[in-house]
Amino acid sequence: MDDIFKYNDLDIPDCSFRISPSSIGTFFNYPSIWYKDNVLGEKSFTASTASVLGTIVHACAESYAKNTPITRAMISTYIMETIKTQPITESPILIEEINSSYPSMAEVLINQYIAKNKPTEVESQIYAPILDDIYIGGSCDNRTGDTVVDYKTTSGTPPKTIPFNYKIQALAYAYIFRYNSIPINRIRIVYVTKPKDTRAISEKTGKPIGKIFPSELTVLTEVISDDDWIMIEQTLELIAETIKVSRSNPELVHLLFKSMKLKGEIDEYRPTSLEPRVHNVFGIDLTCISWTLELNQHLVYYEKVEDYYDNAIDMEGINPELDIYEFSWYPNTPVGHCTILGNTIEEILLKLLKEN
Numbered sequence: 407m408d409d410i411f412k413y414n415d416l417d418i419p420d421c422s423f424r425i426s427p428s429s430i431g432t433f434f435n436y437p438s439i440w441y442k443d444n445v446l447g448e449k450s451f452t453a454s455t456a457s458v459l460g461t462i463v464h465a466c467a468e469s470y471a472k473n474t475p476i477t478r479a480m481i482s483t484y485i486m487e488t489i490k491t492q493p494i495t496e497s498p499i500l501i502e503e504i505n506s507s508y509p510s511m512a513e514v515l516i517n518q519y520i521a522k523n524k525p526t527e528v529e530s531q532i533y534a535p536i537l538d539d540i541y542i543g544g545s546c547d548n549r550t551g552d553t554v555v556d557y558k559t560t561s562g563t564p565p566k567t568i569p570f571n572y573k574i575q576a577l578a579y580a581y582i583f584r585y586n587s588i589p590i591n592r593i594r595i596v597y598v599t600k601p602k603d604t605r606a607i608s609e610k611t612g613k614p615i616g617k618i619f620p621s622e623l624t625v626l627t628e629v630i631s632d633d634d635w636i637m638i639e640q641t642l643e644l645i646a647e648t649i650k651v652s653r654s655n656p657e658l659v660h661l662l663f664k665s666m667k668l669k670g671e672i673d674e675y676r677p678t679s680l681e682p683r684v685h686n687v688f689g690i691d692l693t694c695i696s697w698t699l700e701l702n703q704h705l706v707y708y709e710k711v712e713d714y715y716d717n718a719i720d721m722e723g724i725n726p727e728l729d730i731y732e733f734s735w736y737p738n739t740p741v742g743h744c745t746i747l748g749n750t751i752e753e754i755l756l757k758l759l760k761e762n
Contacts, residue, residue: 423540423649426543430575430578470516511621549590597626599621
């Protein structure tokens with residue numbers, strides 16, 4: 407699969423937490439889903455016909471702006487690779503629908519907008535710090551001068567004004583650009599509609615009815631006001647502070663992210679034994695971080711949660727005949743995961759000493 411279909415990792419410090427601009431709306435509308443997706447890593451969604459179609463149209467736009475090649479074969483490969491990783495519980499990806507839609511949608515976006523509005527930069531990997539080890543960052547579709555431009559594909563009728571979810575996403579990119587000394591004064595959403603073919607034969611008359619609705623372009627632009635800047639700054643601070651509170655107070659996670667189900671899930675991570683164990687190893691203070699030492703990567707050997715240490719060596723593990731240790735640490739639980747592997751505990755500790 408070509409890299410044009412992938413989002414590359416940002417060059418932010420290791421063990422940092424990244425907030426994606428596109429996820430901010432979910433933080434407010436579906437907080438428990440946001441927490442599971444972004445903190446626990448339990449992705450609730452992989453792909454759909456609409457998301458695959460959108461990715462392809464974005465890739466075509468990027469290819470045109472950067473003058474890099476993209477072919478039908480590359481697109482076909484991307485579609486098939488995505489289908490292979492899709493859980494059977496999700497709706498099937500409709501290949502024919504994608505192949506019949508993306509050429510006209512990409513053509514409309516390129517000919518009616520990009521060719522007439524040459525971007526300054528496209529798919530820029532940008533980020534900015536918010537609070538401690540928490541960053542905001544992602545890949546921006548398009549910056550044209552002082553305007554952040556975001557492409558959206560839709561099968562419905564585009565709105566008259568920019569919806570909150572898309573506005574807050576674009577403002578987040580504006581915030582990042584401004585942090586990096588690039589002035590931004592406007593945000594713009596460029597909608598491309600999916601073509602529709604409503605042609606059919608009337609059951610009553612036997613005559614053809616309906617027609618083809620071609621792909622269309624809608625451009626919505628807003629000037630960023632002082633209130634908008636205050637809103638995005640406070641919104642990012644709110645998310646970052648919520649993350650920090652959830653780290654230091656895991657018993658509040660279900661309240662912060664609005665789901666009683668999270669209360670039971672977080673309780674599962676609490677140790678069953680509260681006997682204090684190793685606090686300091688070779689001069690490394692382990693009381694200030696959360697960490698897990700596992701045998702064979704699935705058998706918990708030592709675990710530190712909320713200043714308590716759990717010895718669970720008698721638990722059933724995977725491949726117990728092997729002696730493979732995995733030390734994982736979290737500068738602020740439960741996110742910011744780092745790992746060291748070793749054949750012995752001594753090897754792990756020596757590697758830890760070098761890391762520190």
